[in-house]
Amino acid sequence: MSTGYQLHPASYRDPAGFIFRKHGTIYRQVNQSGAADYQALMDSGAYDSFTSKGWLVKHTGLNEKLTGTGEWYTTLRPEPVAITSYPWEWSFGMLKDSALLTLKLATESLQYGLSLKDATPFNTQWLNGRLVFIDTLSFEKYDEQLPWVAYRQFCETYLSPLLLMHYSKQPLQGIMAAYPDGIPLAITASLLPFRSRFRIPVALHIHLHARMSRTQSPARDPGKQRFSRTRMTNLLGNLQSLVQNLRLEERPTTWLDYYGEAGDRAGYLPAKKKLVEEWLSGLPDVKAITDLGANEGEFSLIAAAGDRQVLCTDMDPFCINRIYSRINATPILNIQPMVLDLSNPSPAAGFSNEEYPSFITRARADLVMALALVHHLCLGRNIPPDRLAAFLATMGKRLLVEYVPADDPKSLQLLEHKKDSPANYNRESLLAAFLLYFDMEKQSPITGSGRELWLMVKKTANGKPS
Incomplete structure (x- = not known):
């Protein structure tokens, strides 16, 4: 009988058992060498106590030898974690x-x-x-x-x-x-x-x-x-x-109060929120969203409506700490904050570069939001628009992106200490780059800003929308 399971690349250190995947489901095998300790956890009442308090992941016990290995004692099917972070x-x-x-x-x-x-x-x-x-x-x-x-x-x-x-x-x-x-x-x-x-x-x-x-x-x-x-x-x-008693006090950073400053632009923030809410409400098939450059998570909170699973990323650890503290104080259960520099995203790591998958392989979503982000990467990090578009196309089926003109105050702030502005950063060049990988579904100016929102769907291999 073929067992057909895949051992998790990071699950090799503990002789008491291991994690594996079979038919798309994650399982944990308990080996004979770990049987006594596992039964002590279950029989002592510790498992029931810790899971009821939300401290320990719950599992379903299965009396099935799914791997066919001789050291098998029992099989567990733990509650799956939607987004793994490190x-x-x-x-x-x-x-x-x-x-x-x-x-x-x-x-x-x-x-x-x-x-x-x-x-x-x-x-x-x-x-x-x-x-x-x-x-x-x-x-x-x-x-x-x-x-x-x-x-x-x-x-x-x-x-x-x-x-x-x-x-x-x-x-x-x-x-x-x-x-x-x-x-x-x-x-x-x-x-x-x-x-x-x-x-x-x-x-x-x-x-x-x-x-x-x-x-x-x-x-x-x-x-x-x-x-x-x-x-x-x-x-x-x-x-x-x-x-x-350990603390890391917030210190002023360039983008920590980004949306506080954005609120000073008459009508910009309410108009942007309204567009995002309306467009997302028209996409019932979107269940998983990655919000890149999320800042303090204002739009992650909007995206989380309707029980969508949201990965909220930003390179500023203080911004991520703010949204983390905010969701901890609320009943919000479907936002995962993550510190991430998109110009240097987490690579694959561990033995044979397989234990800890790269960010890109973990962050596949139905829709990627890149709001007030593209100018940071193209102007601040000199990433060419075509390479950025190709990168974003690997991460989701749809893209909600904000175009910020080169003469926008935030763009000028990024260029303040640069000798030259990238010649290919303009609406025509950006649009052409993104249309290599996506088809436009909707576009709209954002009131009071000179900025635009574009909703796009990724092309398939034959050039048609996926």
């Missing part, structure tokens, strides 16, 4: 919330005789708008004679980037892409300011931890000492208190 695509607040959820689960697990053996951001995702822990096999039976095996991993994957951002007052998403398995403690310690040594939790979890890891045997590593349940609880509580 730590280097998260704002400070998103990473902090992921750290706090991990610590909360590690602490609460002790009450059920369990412990977390993994503490990495990759084990959390946003499902239906809320952060959940997705690795069911990260729970193991707690042994009071053994240390918390994930302590160092937590310090390197969570605490290190959070502390570096806190002390530098800079968003440092890129450093997490450079160190996907965590920033080595010695590097973090060398980059933190001298005054951080006088903050006891930082001195303990970073500086002392790094020093002992370099100079002592593995048994003397703070995370490898034998901890009683009380000491374990105190350790987790100390980490939670430290993370809770």
Whole structure:
């Protein structure tokens, strides 16, 4: 019998089980070596408690050996995550919330005789708008004679980037892409300011931890000492208190208050919102939208009406943190914020460049919105219009794009420190470039701005609309 399954490229580290896809559905296999810990999670009441609180992803158990492998114990079908994102695509607040959820689960697990053996951001995702822990096999039976095996991993994957951002007052998403398995403690310690040594939790979890890891045997590593349940609880509580008090204060950026300034243009913002609402309402087949250069998400919120799934991206981490905080304070469940520089989108990464798919392969949508964006890429980043049009055509079936003239105040701001303006940035050139890949469905001027909205549908291989 042919099993016909595809192993997930990132699911090879844990002998307790693995993720695979079969007939388009994601499953998790529990192996015999992980059976006892999995049953402890299920029989202790921890699974029911954590899923009811929205902390842990729910799954359906299947007594089917879908892979045909000899080590099979059981099969799980977890709730699917619509859009996968990675730590280097998260704002400070998103990473902090992921750290706090991990610590909360590690602490609460002790009450059920369990412990977390993994503490990495990759084990959390946003499902239906809320952060959940997705690795069911990260729970193991707690042994009071053994240390918390994930302590160092937590310090390197969570605490290190959070502390570096806190002390530098800079968003440092890129450093997490450079160190996907965590920033080595010695590097973090060398980059933190001298005054951080006088903050006891930082001195303990970073500086002392790094020093002992370099100079002592593995048994003397703070995370490898034998901890009683009380000491374990105190350790987790100390980490939670430290993370809770870390901050990355907003600082002025070029586009942080973009729509506040846009509101000063008489009639522009209301007219643009009205057009977007009307055009989207006429597209009932559009269920997934990617909003590129979304700023603080004003139009992502409009796009999310009607239960559409929206991926909301912007290169400014402070903008993404604002929309993240905003949707967290509301019942909105279908917007996924993401920090993304479109001139350098997240590449494929991990072993064999297969563990973490590129942004482009994850961001396929029914419609792509590029509102007040094209001039940033063409004028600010010198991306030729034809290459931009080709790029956008790979991401969705339809395109809603805003044309911003070269003499617009925002365009002139982008050109302020440039010697020459790109000669091919004009309405005719842009339109010609986009019509190579799309057919025009609707177009309209936006009141009070000199700008235009274009709604387009992608051509098929034979040159007809898809």
